[in-house]
Amino acid sequence: MSAADRFIERVDEAVTSRPATVVAVFLLVSVVALGGVGAITSSAGADQFTEDLPEQEALDDIEEDFETAIAGDATSAQLIIEDDNVLSRTALARILETQDRLESRSTLRIASTTSHANAVGAQLDPSAETPGEQRVAVEEATPPELRDAIEAADEGGAVGAQVSAEYNPTAQRAGFAIVGISYDLPGDATTARVTELQTRSVAVVDGVPGNEAGENAILFGDGILSSEINALLSDTAIIVFPAALALILGFLLLAYRDPIDMGLGLSALVMAVLWTFGFMGYAGVPFSDALITVFPLLLAVGIDFGIHIINRYREERLTGTGIATSMRTTTDQLLIAFLLVTITTVFSFAANLGSPFQPNQDFGIVAAAGMVFTLLVFGIYLPAAKVLVDRWRERLPIPEFGSTPLGSGGSALNRVLHVGVDLSRIAPVVVVAVILIGAAAGGAYGTGVDTEFSEEAFFPDEERLERYAALPEPFAPTQYTFLSILSIFQEEFEQDFVGSVTLYIDQSVRDDDSLELIDRTTRNPPDTFETTDNWRADSTSIVTVIQDRADSDPEFRRTVEANDRLGNGVPDRNVDDVYDELLAMGDETNARGYLAADRGSARIDYTVKPGVDDAQAVADVRALAERTPLEAVPTGTFVVNQAVIDVLLESAVDSLILAFVLTATFLMLSYRYLEGKAVYGFLNLIPVLATVGLLVGTMRLLDIPLTPINAPILSVSIGLGVDYTVHFVHRFVDEYKEGAAIEDALEVTIAGTGGALTGSMLTTVTGLGVLWLAVIPLIQDFGALLALGVFYAYLCSILLVPSLVVVWDRYGSRIGLGLEALSEEEPGVDGS
Structure with missing residues (x-):
């Protein structure tokens, strides 16, 4: 007997022989998990994604x-x-x-x-030093006096x-x-x-x-x-969670058609989420924008597992077998599928541990732990609770509700689900070609998807807030001032929060040639920088501070000229003495704004032309930093933002590749061990790749940019796709190895597993899609992408897999890689 068989046997024994004990243990662990929930802290905003970047470190300096x-x-x-x-x-x-x-x-x-x-009050009464005294001067002034004071202050x-x-x-x-x-x-x-x-x-x-x-x-x-950023998290939770709960309850009732079974499924969902929250608290992982998406993901997988357990169990009960035997058959078949789904999904989540962003690393840790908890709860607790409840039902006068599997018999759903099987009989090659070509085209198109990162991206637009403001308490969102401030600065003060880039000079500027080198960086500026009348970059540095002071102060001008051997207004000897005299003049020179106190560093601010693309301005200041002989680091608000975008795209692709490689390796090794056929693992992966291609293409089509919040979607889509294809392929393999024809095995699979997949898809898409109601735009986008990912995974499982199986068997047989039925003696089946 293999290790997998021994594990399943122990679970079978515990679930069917001691269900009350199993339920009690899980409830006890849930009480312990509650202790961690109270220890959760929160973290939000753009700062989470800029730590440890050289550009951000320079900005911090x-x-x-x-x-x-x-x-x-x-x-x-x-x-x-x-x-x-x-x-x-x-x-x-x-x-x-x-x-x-x-x-x-x-x-x-x-x-x-x-x-x-203050200035007006001081003009009216020079002795008034406090705002209170100046207010008295303003109130007592005559109209002409007040007008004259305003004019003098303005001058x-x-x-x-x-x-x-x-x-x-x-x-x-x-x-x-x-x-x-x-x-x-x-x-x-x-x-x-x-x-x-x-x-x-x-x-x-x-x-x-x-x-x-x-x-x-x-x-x-x-x-x-x-x-306000933290309030966004709370407002999103208050709006999204009740809506998600209401919709999920509705679809679960439709899927289970039995209030008792639905109650069991809901208790398992609550337990899995509670354990995950508890883990976060005990592990010290703060709750952030990125982690909002973990819980809909866990709900998605948990709903899927729960419907599969109940649906498969009902299939067996319809044959007349007893409670224990039916549950043993159910867990024997589904636990392996659950294990495959869990491990591959953990891989897709854990791939984010390689991300340079701490929130995405936290996402990977929490989501992976949550998946393990979901496996335990739905693989052990739910079957035990179902056995316990059904035994009570046999002894107590509890009425029967809906107990037939979804998609069974001649139902309308069954007829719809048969479309994929019917197409596999008529034109399997066409189906495979159309879907794979479409997915490949989507993937190629999606390579042009935009990237975005800024503090403003975390805030909704004012129109959306106005619509939500009409909601009754407690759903009405907080009154946010950020958008109002941004609008006022741009419209009333004609200012933007960005408009310049900075070179941080990370070296001593006490050498005689330091100021000359700083001045040299303003010559031959790129087209994205504003220029002065003498065709230099419009910039501010310690050099311009010195020159401005020299223009207004004759005595300081003589000091500059005495130490300017080239005669260009830039001191090139005794620069420390020049600094001393400049700093002695006080704060009005603004020298301390561009020269560090220890003179071990300096900065140069360059003005960017209005309307210039951020990425181009950043590229230009980076090129400037590379060609200057100074030790210079480009920084500034949108330099940091662009650095995040650069790292974001690279890490998203790396996570996708890592998730795919780990998933592919594991599935092929697992099917080789379990069924003696690594090709089944390969067949699982093709629909997953199609899902990823369709999802990436949709991102660009819907103009949804890649952001730090939704960056995990590429690797997560691997896990979402595997969740659906594993259930389908694993059920097909179980039916096919019994000696049935491919068509018959597909018929049984689509009738049994297809219905569960449909119920899971409808509930999950609804539950994830409700994130569109989130106040935070980034969460809205991620919710839409998750819902689309699940929907594409479902379509690929129902439509692509049947034709893929037929095509592979038809053409793979010619090279000895067909899907001929396995015998009980083949390696892996009995553990030999």
Whole structure:
């Protein structure tokens, strides 16, 4: 007896002889799993995918070493004020009152606030140092005094820089203003701490008369952004899970047609998911955007296993055999199929462990563990619970409900399912050719699928949020400010969050030629960069800071000229002395924004032309980094995003190849061991490849880009495809080796397994497709792809496999690779 046979025999014995004990053990483990659920933490947003990238490390160094950050300081925030006119007396007083209340709350740890209203108040009363004192000056000023103060503040540049682009200096009118808020926190302050302070600041802003937080007074910072991304996960779960549950319940009732059997199936589903959640908590794996998709996957496989168990058991019961014998026959046949499906699906999930992204690695770990739990629960617990319940049914007056297998007899479903078998008799070669050519064409077309990564991709569009806002509580989503802020910056301040790329100079800049080398990187700029009148790149660096200061300060200009041997305005000797004099002039030079405190690094910011493709701008700054003699690393927001995209595409393809190789090797070795025919493993793989090709082609056709969230779909589609083809092929092999003709074996397979596959497909596609209701667009796309993957896998199993079997037997026999029936003496059948 083989090891597989011994394992199945032990399961048979436990399930049929001690079902109550088996159920009790599984319930006890479930109680233990509950302890891990409470330990789950969460992690969300784009930062999960940028760790350990050289471009991100350079960006982090800039955030730490320079006073002017590329993406803004994590411990600062911006308050956007909207009014009919933010330069009116009422608006100025409201803004200063808001600043005064924020600075007065010591628990908020606000170091300072700045706005155009400060400058106006200071013009009215130079002795007024606090926002409260400046508010009094604004309220007491006469109209002419106020107008003169605004004009004077504007001449100093303090108004135009902090109000919206439509600002009219003559009319002294603008609709939006920015209030800068700086928190007194260490650079290593936790995100949770920043989020807490910024959230509490929102409440203070909302308490000022005239302010409506989130409407005409929107506070935004990294802490708020982090909390909103986490809220997206909660809102998605609140909307998706109830909808998925309702739809799944409906289709399960249709599949089982028996409330007791459906209850058993649901208990198994809950148990598998509970064990997986518990594993996450005990293993310390945070719940993230990527892991939302694990649970619909587990539901998909669990529903499939459950329907197969009940359906196969009902087939045996219809023949008149007893409970124990029927369940033994069921588990004898299905446990091997479940093992094959589980191991191959684990391979497809575990292939993501090679991903450079931690969330995708977590996805691989959790999904693989969840698959093992699903096998145990549906392979052991469900059969035991079914035996236990049916024995109670025999002793108690419990009425019979639907107990016939799906797709049996002369039902309409049975007739539909026979299409694949009928086609295998009429034109099997045509069926195989059409499907495989279509899949190959889809795969080739899909190689042009787009890739996408940005923080904005995690947020829904405003129209979708408005539709969801009409839902009753608790389904109405959180009020998100990110989209409003993005829209305001782009439309009112004519700013984008990206528009520049940066070279991080990771070497000492104290040598005499350092500034010359930095200046040289601005010559002969690529077409994607903005240029100045002298055809240099429009850039900002310590060189431009020195030159700007020299233009405005005669004394410093003499220092520069004394140390500029080439006469081009760039010091090329005694650069340390030049730095010392520049830094001694104070923060107004902005030198610390482009020169590290230890002078061990510097940065150069290049302005990118509007409308330039991000990928091209990134390619140009990378080429610039390669040709400069400086140790330079390209970085910046969309440089990091492009780096993620590059790694994403490579890792997705690598995971797909790894999943396929592992799955192919395992299936062929398994069928060689179990049935003496490795070719059955090969026949399993062809429909899987067709599924992948069709899915990739559909991604491009529907304009669904490849993202960090749906990147696992390529390797996961291997597991989804195998789930369906293994059930079909394994049942066919069992029927065929009994000596039946191929046509008869296909008839029995389609009548029995085909119905279970259909019920599983309908329930799973519905359960996964409901992810389209998710608030997060990336989750929507992944749900659609998962549902399509299951549907394609089902179609390939029902339509392609019967014709494939016939074609292989017809033409494989000519080279000795036909599907002739196996005898009991062939290797592997009896373990010899």
